[in-house]
Amino acid sequence: xxSILHQNTLESEAIYIFREVVAQFENPVLLFSGGxxxxxxxxxxxxxxxxxxxxFPLMHIDTxxxxxxxxxxxxxxxxxxxxNLIVRKVQDDIDNGVSIEEKGKYSSRNxxxxxxxxxxxxxxxxxxxxxxxxxxxxxARAKERIxxxxxxxxxxxEKNQRPEVFDMLNGRIDIGQNVRxxxxxxxxxxxxxxxxxxxxxxxxxxxxxHEREIFERDGLIWTASEYVYKEDHEVTENRRVRFxxxxxxTCTAAVESKADSVQxxxxxxxxxxxxxxxARIDDKRSEAAMETRxxxxxx
Amino acid sequence: MEVLKIATAGSVDDGxxxxxxxxxxxxxxxxSDKIEAIDRVSKKNGLDYLDFSLATDGLVAEREQGITIDVxxxxxxxxxxxxxxxxxxxxxxxxxxxxxGASTSQTSIIxxxxxxxxxxxxxxxxxxxxLLRVKEVIVAVNKMDLVNYSEEVFNDIVEDxxxxxxxxxxxxxxxxxxxxxxxxxxNIAEKSTAMPWYEGQTILEHLxxxxxxxxxxxxxxxxxVQTVIRPKTDKFHxxxxxxxxxxxxxxxxxxxxxxxxxxxxxxxxEIHFFDESFQxxxxxxxxxxxxxxxxxxxxGDMLVRSSEVPTETKLLDATVCWMDNKALxxxxxxxxxxxxxxxxxxxxxxxxxxxxxxxxxxxxxxxHLNDIGSVRIKLSKPIFADSYSVNRSNGxxxxxxxxxxxxxxxxxxx
Numbered sequence: 001x002x003s004i005l006h007q008n009t010l011e012s013e014a015i016y017i018f019r020e021v022v023a024q025f026e027n028p029v030l031l032f033s034g035g036x037x038x039x040x041x042x043x044x045x046x047x048x049x050x051x052x053x054x055x056f057p058l059m060h061i062d063t064x065x066x067x068x069x070x071x072x073x074x075x076x077x078x079x080x081x082x083x084n085l086i087v088r089k090v091q092d093d094i095d096n097g098v099s100i101e102e103k104g105k106y107s108s109r110n111x112x113x114x115x116x117x118x119x120x121x122x123x124x125x126x127x128x129x130x131x132x133x134x135x136x137x138x139x140a141r142a143k144e145r146i147x148x149x150x151x152x153x154x155x156x157x158e159k160n161q162r163p164e165v166f167d168m169l170n171g172r173i174d175i176g177q178n179v180r181x182x183x184x185x186x187x188x189x190x191x192x193x194x195x196x197x198x199x200x201x202x203x204x205x206x207x208x209x210h211e212r213e214i215f216e217r218d219g220l221i222w223t224a225s226e227y228v229y230k231e232d233h234e235v236t237e238n239r240r241v242r243f244x245x246x247x248x249x250t251c252t253a254a255v256e257s258k259a260d261s262v263q264x265x266x267x268x269x270x271x272x273x274x275x276x277x278x279a280r281i282d283d284k285r286s287e288a289a290m291e292t293r294x295x296x297x298x299x
Numbered sequence: 300m301e302v303l304k305i306a307t308a309g310s311v312d313d314g315x316x317x318x319x320x321x322x323x324x325x326x327x328x329x330x331s332d333k334i335e336a337i338d339r340v341s342k343k344n345g346l347d348y349l350d351f352s353l354a355t356d357g358l359v360a361e362r363e364q365g366i367t368i369d370v371x372x373x374x375x376x377x378x379x380x381x382x383x384x385x386x387x388x389x390x391x392x393x394x395x396x397x398x399x400g401a402s403t404s405q406t407s408i409i410x411x412x413x414x415x416x417x418x419x420x421x422x423x424x425x426x427x428x429x430l431l432r433v434k435e436v437i438v439a440v441n442k443m444d445l446v447n448y449s450e451e452v453f454n455d456i457v458e459d460x461x462x463x464x465x466x467x468x469x470x471x472x473x474x475x476x477x478x479x480x481x482x483x484x485x486n487i488a489e490k491s492t493a494m495p496w497y498e499g500q501t502i503l504e505h506l507x508x509x510x511x512x513x514x515x516x517x518x519x520x521x522x523x524v525q526t527v528i529r530p531k532t533d534k535f536h537x538x539x540x541x542x543x544x545x546x547x548x549x550x551x552x553x554x555x556x557x558x559x560x561x562x563x564x565x566x567x568x569e570i571h572f573f574d575e576s577f578q579x580x581x582x583x584x585x586x587x588x589x590x591x592x593x594x595x596x597x598x599g600d601m602l603v604r605s606s607e608v609p610t611e612t613k614l615l616d617a618t619v620c621w622m623d624n625k626a627l628x629x630x631x632x633x634x635x636x637x638x639x640x641x642x643x644x645x646x647x648x649x650x651x652x653x654x655x656x657x658x659x660x661x662x663x664x665x666x667h668l669n670d671i672g673s674v675r676i677k678l679s680k681p682i683f684a685d686s687y688s689v690n691r692s693n694g695x696x697x698x699x700x701x702x703x704x705x706x707x708x709x710x711x712x713x
Contacts, residue, residue, distance in 0.1 A: 004549075005572055005580040009302045015585040016544045019525040023598050023639070047573040048585070051538060052530035136374040143369050161369060163395055163622045165402040165709045167544075168636060168697050172704035186302075186383055188374045194300070272330065 010187055011044065011195070016167060017146060017183040018048040021128050022055055024171035025179070028128035029086070031117075032058040034070035035246040036203050037132030037184065040192055042077065043201055044183060045130075056130075057084035061117050063109035063248040064091045065227040070246055073204040088120040105229050108250035118154040121178055128171065130181045136188045146185050152176035189244075190269055197262045207265065209242045209257045220253040244269075300376070303509060306385045306400040306433070308424045309410035314441045318410065318481035319373055319384055320351020322503065325488035328375035329354060351481075370400045379507055390420075394669035395622035397427050398709060405514040406435040408502070413446045413478070417459040425460075426653070429469045430618060430671065430711060432688065434514050437475050439502060443494065444480040450496040453478045469688075473513075477502055518547040518690040519609075520582070522602040523638035528587055540571060540587030541596055543639070546692035549581040550588070550602075557608055558594060559601040559683040565590040567602075599640035601683060601693075609683045609693060614647070615676045616713045621666040623700060623707035627674070628665045633698040633707060635678065643679040644698065650675065666708070674710070687711040 021028050030045065032038045045054045060074060078085045090112045093099040098119070099112045121129065135142045145164045150156060162170060171179055184192070196203060213224040215236045222228055224236045227249050241254035242265075259265045309315035320337075323329045329337075333354065341350040354373075373384040387393065387400035401407055409424045411417060428436050438460060446452045457476045464474060477486055478497050485491035488503040500508070528540040554567045570577045571587040580586050588602065596602075603609065615635075621627050627646060635644035651663045652672030666672045687694030698708040 003578045005570070005577040005584050005586065007572065007580075007584045009583065012544065012583055012585040016525070019542050019585070023526040048542070049528055050571075050573050050587075051532070051535045051540075052528050135372040139371075142371045142373065159369070163399050163706045163709070165399050165697060165706070166692075166695060167403075168695075168706075168709075170636065170697060170699055170704070170706045172634075172699060174704065186372070186374075188376070188381065190376065191300075191381065 008195075010184070010191055011047075013167070013186065014044045014183040015048040017169070017181065018045050018130075020169045020171070021130060021181050021183075022049070024169070025128040027124070027126050028056045028130060028181075029059045029124065029126045030054075030056060030130045031132075032060050032074065032085070033132075033246065034060070034066075034074045034204060035132065036192055036196060036207060037134065039077070039201060039203055040184060040187075040195060041130065041132050042081070042083075043195075043199060046081065054081070054083060057086050059086040059088065059120060059124075059126075059129075061113045061120065062087050062089045062091075063113060063250075064089060065109055065225075065248040065250050067204070067206050067243075067246065067249055069204045069206045073202075077202075086120070086124070088116050088123075090116045092116075093119065105231065107229055109248060110251040114154070121154070126178060127173065128179045128181050130183065132184055133180075133182050134187050134189075134192075135182075135185050144180075144182060144185065146182055147171050148180040148182065149173060150178050150180060154178075190266065193262065193266045193269055197266060203262075204246065206243045206246060209240050209260045211238050212241050212254065213237070214239050214241060214254060221255065222253060223249055225249050300381050301379070301511065302381045302383065303406065303506060304383045304385065304404040305406050305408060305506070306387060306397075306404035307408045307410070308387050308397045308400065308427070309420075313410040313412050314352075314481045315386070315410050316352030316354070317350075318408070318439065318441060318479070318487065318502075319386055320354035321481050321484050321487045322384075323354055323373070323375050324349075324351060325484060326375050326377055326503065348482075370396050377503075377507060382506065392669060394423065394427070394671070395620065397424065398431065398620045398622075401427055401431045401433055402709070404433065406437065406506070406509060407433045408437045408439055411438060411440050411456055411460075413440050413442045413452055413456065416456050417463065421460075422463065425463055425467075426671075429467050429472065430620075432469055432472075432691065434471060435473050435475070435509060437477060437502060437505060439481075440476065440478045441481050443478045443485065443491075444483055448478075448480075448485075448491075448493045450494070453497075475499070475505055477505065516547065516582070516691055518685075519607040520545060520547045520550050520604060521609075521638075521685075521690065521693045522546075522550060522588065523640070523692075524596055524598055524600045524602065525639050526598055527596065538589070539593075539596075540589055541602065542585075542587045543602075544585045545580055545582050547582055547690055549579050551579045552577075555605045556590070556602045557605045558596050559603060559608070560611070560681065561595070561600070562608075563592075563594045564605055565592040565594055567591075599638075601638060601640075603683075609685045609690070611681045611683050613678045613681045615678065615684065615696075615710070617674055617676065617696070617710040618653075618671060618713065619666060619674045619698070619708050619710045620671045621668060621708045623705060624668055625700070625703075625707070626665045626667045627698075627708060632701060634701055635676065635696050635698055635710075637682050637684060637696040638693065640682065641699075642682060645677045645679075646674060647677045648675040649673075673713075676710075684712050686713060 090109050099115045214221045215234045242257040259268045337353045371386045385400035387396045479486040486501045524541045525543045568591045569589045631646045634641045650673040652670045685693040694712045696710045700707045
C-alpha cells in the first residue's frame with residue numbers, strides 16, 4: 001500500500017466534476033470525438049468511478065468526413081473498456097433533408113454537427129453532455145462555465161450565465177434544457193499532453209508525425225482527401241506532418257512536425273509560436289466564429 | 300506542475316486587461332498568431348503600439364464596448380508554475396462576477412490608477428477579498444508613467460490603503476504593494492529602471508515565489524459524499540465506496556469518523572484512488588473511502604472525525620452576496636446548497652447591507668443584485684456547519700431559486 005496520495009490539482013478537480021454530473025443528472029452522455037481531449041475525459045471518468053464501470057454512454061456526432069485512424073481508435077477503446085457507444089450521423093440528417101450540405105471551396109460539415117447533436121439530445125433525452133472543451137482554446141470558450149446551461153433550442157446565453165462560485169456546481173434545470181459540462185475547462189493543451197504522458201494514454205496515430213499527401217491554402221496545410229474540395233491549381237505533395245487538434249478532415253489543418261512521440265510533442269507544444277486552434281479552419285471564418293456557433297448550440 | 304489561481308479586479312480604465320496582456324507577452328505566452336491579431340486590431344483602432352488589452356476581452360459585445368462583462372479565464376505558464384487568471388470586471392454592477400472570480404482564486408491583484416489613488420472601487424475590491432478571506436493580495440499601483448514614476452505618489456497610496464486595512468478583521472491577510480506601468484512593462488515581469496527607489500519584487504517574481512503553504516487552510520477535515528460507488532460485479536460484489544473531495548486537512552486509514560447527520564460512528568477502512576489504495580490523502584484529493592461498518596451513507600452526508608463534529612444548526616447568520624435580479628426579501632424560500640446537501644430554506648431577516656465603503660453596515664430589509672449584506676436564514680432541516688472564517692468549504696453555501704433554478708446568491712456563515 002502506498003502511503004500518502006499526491007494528486008494533481010487539475011485531475012482532482014475534473015474527477016470531482018464527473019461525480020457531480022452523475023449525482024445531479026439522470027441521463028448524462030460523454031461527447032466523444034476521438035480527439036485527445038475526449039480521450040483524456042474517458043480516462044478521468046474511468047478513475048472517477050472505479051471499480052464501477054463508466055456510468056454513462058459515449059456519443060460520437062459523425063460528420064462522415066473522418067480520419068480513418070480516429071474511427072479505428074474509437075472502436076478499439078470502446079471495446080477495451082466495455083463502453084456503450086452511440087453514433088449519430090450528419091449524413092442521415094442530410095439525407096432526411098434536415099441539414100443542407102455546404103458548397104464550394106471551404107465547404108465543411110462542421111457546423112452541420114450542431115443540428116445532429118441537438119436532435120440526438122432530444123432523441124435520447126440527455127440532460128447533461130460532457131465535453132472536452134478547454135477555456136484556453138479560444139476566447140469565447142474562456143467565458144464558459146463548468147456547468148453551462150442550454151435552452152431547449154440548444155442556445156447559449158453568454159451574457160446571462162449562472163454564477164459559479166467556489167466548486168459549488170448547480171445543475172438544476174427545467175425540462176427541455178440541458179447542461180454542457182466541461183471537466184477539463186482549466187487544463188491547457190500542455191496539461192493534456194503532460195497527462196497523456198504521465199498516464200501512458202494511447203492516442204490515435206495522426207497526432208504523431210507521419211507522411212501525408214497535402215496541399216497548401218491560405219497558409220494552412222490541408223489534407224488531400226475525397227472530402228476536401230481542391231481547385232485545379234492547388235498542387236498536392238507529400239510532407240511530414242501531424243495534427244494538433246482532431247476535428248473532421250475538412251476543418252482540421254495539419255502542422256509540419258517531426259514529433260513522433262508524446263515527449264517530443266510536449267517539447268514541440270512548448271516551443272510552438274502558433275496557438276493550438278491556429279490550425280482550425282472552422283475558427284478562421286471570422287473573429288467571432290466560435291462565439292456565433294456556440295450561441296446556436298455548437299459544442 | 301504547481302497551479303496558481305489569481306483573480307484580478309479593476310475597470311478597463313485601470314489598465315487591468317493591459318496588465319494581463321503584458322504578463323502574457325512577457326512570459327512569451329502569446330503565440331505569434333495572437334500577437335498578429337492584436338497588431339491588426341491595434342492598427343485598425345489607430346494605435347501605434349500593441350494594445351495588450353485585446354489579448355483578454357472575449358465576447359463580441361466586450362470588444363465593441365471595450366469592457367469586460369463576465370469572468371474570463373486566462374492561462375499562462377513559466378517553467379515553475381501554471382497560472383490561471385480569473386479576469387473580472389470591476390464596476391459595481393459586476394460585484395457578483397468579482398465574487399465569483401475571487402472564490403476560485405488563491406491570490407488577488409487589486410489595481411489602482413496612480414492618478415486616482417484609492418477610490419470607491421478599491422474599497423469594494425478590498426472588501427470582497429476580505430469577505431472571501433483571500434490570503435495573499437497584491438496591490439498594483441498602475442500608470443506610474445503618468446505620475447512621473449513618483450515615489451511620493453506611490454507612498455501616499457500605500458498609506459491610504461493601510462488606513463483601509465486597519466478596519467479589516469482579517470489580520471492574516473498579506474498585502475504586497477508594487478508600483479507598475481503595465482503599458483510599458485515596468486515591474487510586471489522585468490524590473491523597472493524608471494523607479495530605482497523601489498527595491499521590492501516585480502509582480503511575476505512575487506507570484507513565482509508564492510508557495511502552496513502560503514494559502515493552505517489548516518482546519519478540521521470534512522468529507523462531503525458526492526456519490527456512492529457500487530460496482531456490483533463479481534470481483535467487487537460488496538464494495539461500497541463513498542466518493543468525494545477531502546477539505547480542511549488530510550484523512551487517514553483508521554480515523555474514527557462520524558457520519559453526518561445520522562451521527563453513526565465508524566472507522567475509515569480504505570482510501571482508494573483508482574486502482575490504488577493509500578494510508579493517507581491530503582485536503583484537495585478526490586478519493587473513494589470505505590468504512591469498517593455497514594452503515595447507511597448517501598449523497599449529502601458528510602464524514603468527519605468523531606472528535607471534530609461541527610455545530611448542528613437550523614438557523615444561520617451569514618453574509619450574503621446577492622447575484623440575482625429578483626431581490627432577496629424576508630419570507631422568500633430558496634434551496635440552500637451546503638456542500639452536496641440541498642435543504643429548503645426561508646429568509647428570516649435581512650439585517651442590512653454593507654456599504655461599499657468598507658465595513659460600514661446600513662439599515663435595510665432587502666438585498667438587490669450585487670448587494671452584500673447580513674441575512675438570517677431558517678432551515679427546514681438542521682445542517683452541520685462551520686463558520687467560514689474557521690472552515691472555508693463547510694462555512695459557505697449557495698441559494699438556488701426554486702422557480703428559475705438559478706444560483707441567486709452566495710453566503711458566508713458567520
